[in-house]
Amino acid sequence: MKKRFMSILIVFVMLLAALVIFPLNREPAYAVSPGMKVIVPAYFGTNTDYWSIMTAQAGLYPGKIYAVINVNSGPGTETDSVLLSRIVAFRNAGGKILAYVNTFDYPTQTFLPVSTVKQDVDDWYEWYASGSVSQIDGVFYDQMYPWNGGQETFYRSLYTYVKNKDAKDLVVGNPGGSTSETYVEYNGNRLTDVICTFETEYGQISTWPFQSWQANYSYDRFYFLPHTASTAAQMQDALNQAVSGNYGWFYCTDDSIEGDGNPWDTLPAYFAEMCSAVNAVGTSAYPAITVNGNADDWASISSLATGSTTIKTMKVTNDATMLYLLIEGSDLNVTSNFYLDTDNNISTGYNASGWGANGSDYMIENDILYRHNGSGWSWTQVAALSSSQFVRQNTVIEAGVPISLMNVTAGSLIRLGFIKNNSSTDRLPAAGEVFCSQTLLP
Numbered sequence: 001m002k003k004r005f006m007s008i009l010i011v012f013v014m015l016l017a018a019l020v021i022f023p024l025n026r027e028p029a030y031a032v033s034p035g036m037k038v039i040v041p042a043y044f045g046t047n048t049d050y051w052s053i054m055t056a057q058a059g060l061y062p063g064k065i066y067a068v069i070n071v072n073s074g075p076g077t078e079t080d081s082v083l084l085s086r087i088v089a090f091r092n093a094g095g096k097i098l099a100y101v102n103t104f105d106y107p108t109q110t111f112l113p114v115s116t117v118k119q120d121v122d123d124w125y126e127w128y129a130s131g132s133v134s135q136i137d138g139v140f141y142d143q144m145y146p147w148n149g150g151q152e153t154f155y156r157s158l159y160t161y162v163k164n165k166d167a168k169d170l171v172v173g174n175p176g177g178s179t180s181e182t183y184v185e186y187n188g189n190r191l192t193d194v195i196c197t198f199e200t201e202y203g204q205i206s207t208w209p210f211q212s213w214q215a216n217y218s219y220d221r222f223y224f225l226p227h228t229a230s231t232a233a234q235m236q237d238a239l240n241q242a243v244s245g246n247y248g249w250f251y252c253t254d255d256s257i258e259g260d261g262n263p264w265d266t267l268p269a270y271f272a273e274m275c276s277a278v279n280a281v282g283t284s285a286y287p288a289i290t291v292n293g294n295a296d297d298w299a300s301i302s303s304l305a306t307g308s309t310t311i312k313t314m315k316v317t318n319d320a321t322m323l324y325l326l327i328e329g330s331d332l333n334v335t336s337n338f339y340l341d342t343d344n345n346i347s348t349g350y351n352a353s354g355w356g357a358n359g360s361d362y363m364i365e366n367d368i369l370y371r372h373n374g375s376g377w378s379w380t381q382v383a384a385l386s387s388s389q390f391v392r393q394n395t396v397i398e399a400g401v402p403i404s405l406m407n408v409t410a411g412s413l414i415r416l417g418f419i420k421n422n423s424s425t426d427r428l429p430a431a432g433e434v435f436c437s438q439t440l441l442p
């Protein structure tokens with residue numbers, strides 16, 4: 001992870017792009033849990049604050065936060081017992097550890113002897129164990145060189161060296177920028193489980209030559225690593241770019257090469273926000289709701305409103321295509337009306353009486369979905385809900401409505417209320433209150 005001459009690299013890649021050999025056979029995919037993950041270059045020694053912040057996040061997102069440990073560009077000379085205690089706490093919380101191993105001495109432009117590289121791997125595995133439990137979950141091979149390919153045999157031998165210690169361990173390679181597809185797989189064999197093809201300033205993303213061949217592989221093979229992103233908004237933008245570039249591993253920091261020359265010896269101020277944002281990528285876990293009059297499938301969903309009349313609770317959720325509604329109470333098998341302000345705008349739609357101004361654009365009366373016509377009590381039928389979309393019994397009303405019928409999309413905010421039997425009191429939210437707000441799951 002040193003300064004790189006990206007312009008030279010880009011020229012090389014462009015010249016050699018036509019020479020890339022595409023592998024025909026592939027090894028079975030390395031088994032990582034689904035979802036995007038973080039790899040932190042944790043080059044801050046035993047710093048108490050940083051390890052405690054990382055450990056807290058590892059506890060929030062078990063199995064999703066990896067840290068690269070690094071003692072002077074390798075394992076150092078012996079076990080650092082303080083570092084080992086940090087590592088044990090981090091792993092006990094749910095974190096994973098990658099060991100830093102260098103492969104190429106950039107200043108002198110020489111490869112490290114394969115025996116030296118393998119000795120570093122051995123030392124990490126031997127020195128960082130707690131009792132008989134290895135604290136190493138994989139290796140981070142830095143300075144994969146030449147960036148544009150040519151050392152496939154060398155890197156394949158380093159890959160299998162780790163796999164022979166533990167086939168479950170992860171091998172991450174770092175050419176640090178645009179590189180050769182042969183460093184991902186060569187003749188059907190893996191050289192890396194994960195490869196870092198972006199390690200530079202955040203400001204370079206907008207003009208970065210993202211490599212189209214990455215789309216040939218699963219997102220969990222690629223690691224995106226910008227630094228010098230000073231705000232959380234820039235971090236989120238970098239994350240969005242990583243997702244669209246087919247990257248499944250991410251880290252971003254506000255530290256830079258300016259000053260101490262090392263962007264990886266601190267954690268960014270937005271570290272917790274970054275872990276949360278990474279965890280949220282593509283993981284919208286929609287609840288599995290079946291409209292059948294049984295509310296057991298709603299047990300994990302919080303009530304949007306509760307009351308003390310015959311209407312006890314209202315719950316709302318959705319998946320990619322359906323809006324689901326649940327009412328629980330007593331004597332419910334009578335006329336029922338859901339009013340929905342689907343555009344979150346009280347100046348459009350019908351103003352259902354008895355609540356604060358509400359602008360209801362749609363209404364579900366019994367099993368019929370209506371759209372408001374624009375003035376007073378005037379409605380057009382949109383759809384009749386089927387028996388698998390609307391079930392009403394004395395204690396439960398459960399409904400599922402295709403969201404496309406109401407011109408709403410997942411992720412948007414809607415507001416709603418429910419009335420039983422045209423009552424001025426049997427309703428949620430309670431009489432006089434404003435509609436409940438629900439942001440649909442994205």
Ligand SMILES: [Ca+2]
Binds near residue numbers: 255265266
């Ligand atoms: Ca620094």
Ligand SMILES: [Ca+2]
Binds near residue numbers: 297398
């Ligand atoms: Ca159900």
Ligand SMILES: [Ca+2]
Binds near residue numbers: 342343345359360
């Ligand atoms: Ca409205």
